[in-house]
Amino acid sequence: MNALPATIASSAGACCAPGQAMDDGTAHDLAKVFKALGDPTRVKLLSMIVGSSAGEMCVCDLTDPVGLSQPTVSHHMKLLVEAELVTREQRGKWAYYRPTTGTLADAAKALLG
Template sequence: MTTTLPLTADTTGACCGSVAHGAVDAAGAEQIARVFKALGDPTRVRLLSLIAASDDHEACICDLTEPVGLTQPTVSHHMKLLVDAGLATREQRGRWAYYRVVEGALSAAAQSLVPR
């Protein structure tokens, strides 16, 4: 599962990603909603914010459990959702898994919803 989203930071040119002058279709809405749903939980908002505000703009699970006050499995689960939504990346480095925020992924989703 975990269908890769075609909705990433590198918004392929072509002006507007959506149908242009029209509303998004059912499939497109599902893709967009998946990104926003990932941010529909306060914990995940804090996690993403914590990583973005971190020194090297990256953090491992062990750095995140204490600030949010949740157990390690729960934090790991939330980070998986953020990665699946294309809002974060995961990089295994030794024993630790480092997560980074995907710049522009959020604004790309917002753009495809209301093209302006």
């Protein structure tokens, strides 16, 4: 379903003893996921990929709806890949992206318990 950093998956619901902050590694991993979505364009891109009936989207179909050039969209997609919110597969000329939807749900669960 997804390829979460182990620190996120293992910490779900485990935080924290009263008066004790979450450990640095977990907080860093969670913040990385949320930061990747802290931009309206990346929110739009992920929403389109999640909503795709094919289960994946070509970068060539992502540019028009957000009104940005392909290099700019590819940059945004790189941040979503690095946060493990999507996976990327190169097929011929184009890159295709699939959602790893468990990443965001697990991050929210790790934070909210």
